[in-house]
Amino acid sequence: MILRTFDRSGRERWERQLGLEPCDLSRLVFNSEVSRRASAGQATIDEVWSWVQSHLSLSNEDLAALRQEFFAGDRLDEELLAYIRRLRPRCKTGMITNAFPDLRRWLQDVWRIAVDFDQIVISAEEGLLKPDPRIYHLALDRLDVAPQQAVFVDDFAENVAGAQEAGMRAIQFRDTQQTISELETLLGGGG
Numbered sequence: 001m002i003l004r005t006f007d008r009s010g011r012e013r014w015e016r017q018l019g020l021e022p023c024d025l026s027r028l029v030f031n032s033e034v035s036r037r038a039s040a041g042q043a044t045i046d047e048v049w050s051w052v053q054s055h056l057s058l059s060n061e062d063l064a065a066l067r068q069e070f071f072a073g074d075r076l077d078e079e080l081l082a083y084i085r086r087l088r089p090r091c092k093t094g095m096i097t098n099a100f101p102d103l104r105r106w107l108q109d110v111w112r113i114a115v116d117f118d119q120i121v122i123s124a125e126e127g128l129l130k131p132d133p134r135i136y137h138l139a140l141d142r143l144d145v146a147p148q149q150a151v152f153v154d155d156f157a158e159n160v161a162g163a164q165e166a167g168m169r170a171i172q173f174r175d176t177q178q179t180i181s182e183l184e185t186l187l188g189g190g191g
Contacts, residue, residue: 001153001154003074003111004074004077005074007072010073011025011026028052029052034048039098039099041101044100049063076113080176083183088118091187093117093118094121096136097121098159119139131158131159150168151168151171152170155172
């Protein structure tokens, strides 16, 4: 939710060109067996795209174009990031993400937002995926925070439920303003 697809037009263009249903391309990239393995650290990002290429019978040139356009509409939520930055040092901040093995490089070197978090727990590095309660406990341990002191935010209901099962307070992200408002209420203002 910190990085979201604000413009789906590139993906939609590819879906029309390939005769796919709306959102099929995202499902192929993020919800295939190989992508789940990549999110658990058992496959590489190149293996994910190789599977997509094979599944869609794409040429090398088409695959390269698709890879570039697939993420072209993604943007960082600068308003949410600014809020997270304002929480520090009053609050510890952490990120728990189901992501492919290359995410840390993007967080550090491309988007340069890794510094905004005290801890970043990436599923591919840990071999654990949300909503497994163990990934939440891992983040809590690294932050040295008790579950009842933490507030977890995620856009997927199952991940929110996993955090609650781990003893955390949790908010389901619907939009930036709603999330900030709910966080302010739980944290007692001051963000």
